[in-house]
Amino acid sequence: MEKVPITRQGFRKLYAQLIYLRRVVRPRVLEELQEARLYGVKIDNQQYLLAREQHRMLQREIDDLQAKISQCEIVVGGKFLVRRVTFGARIAVLNMDTGQVYHFQMVGPFESDVRNGKLSIDSPVGRGLMGRNPGEEITVLTPAGERTYRILHVDF
Missing domain, CATH: 1.10.287.180 (Transcription elongation factor, GreA/GreB, N-terminal domain)
Structure with missing residues (x-):
């Protein structure tokens, strides 16, 4: 399992x-x-x-x-020297199409709640963000269509 x-x-x-x-x-x-x-x-x-x-x-x-x-x-995270998107990280992303900034915490699928700022690492956007660094742009195919995001910052 x-x-x-x-x-x-x-x-x-x-x-x-x-x-x-x-x-x-x-x-x-x-x-x-x-x-x-x-x-x-x-x-x-x-x-x-x-x-x-x-x-x-x-x-x-x-x-x-x-x-x-x-x-x-x-999963208990500590302070990481590398500032990339990982499980438990708090991130800010900019939707390049709308200009709206979103703040998320990367969590597992059982506690995911996008309306309250908890993004699942198994979601299409979550999978696209994992392992990325601040400043990177990603394009993700979501159920609502293709979206482009820029990672503004990553905190732990």
Whole structure:
């Protein structure tokens, strides 16, 4: 099984979500299921069917989080002498087409959230930026079309 890089903060967030689902949400759903079961396990008992489906969905979500956590490898970065784009780096890039500047932290796919400035190293733009130095321009084929970016600076 291939390990997926993740930051400590991202791992803690995934783990906290798993604990919340197990300790808070699951007991509520099981209680609703038991309550609905009192009316009988029949095809016409919509309350039971709904509670059972909620339990299945919750269990799928818990299983998914457990699988993600088992694949994670926490990457702890230090101060690097080389100023190039790597996992955990905070970067500023300029979209050459629009002139807009974006600030990102390079993270793993499980904690990626572009709206909050976390860019996955597995995304098309992330793959194009990895290993590059400030001042370099890259052209990336994205789902929205071809984009050209210039790396303004890299911090750790």
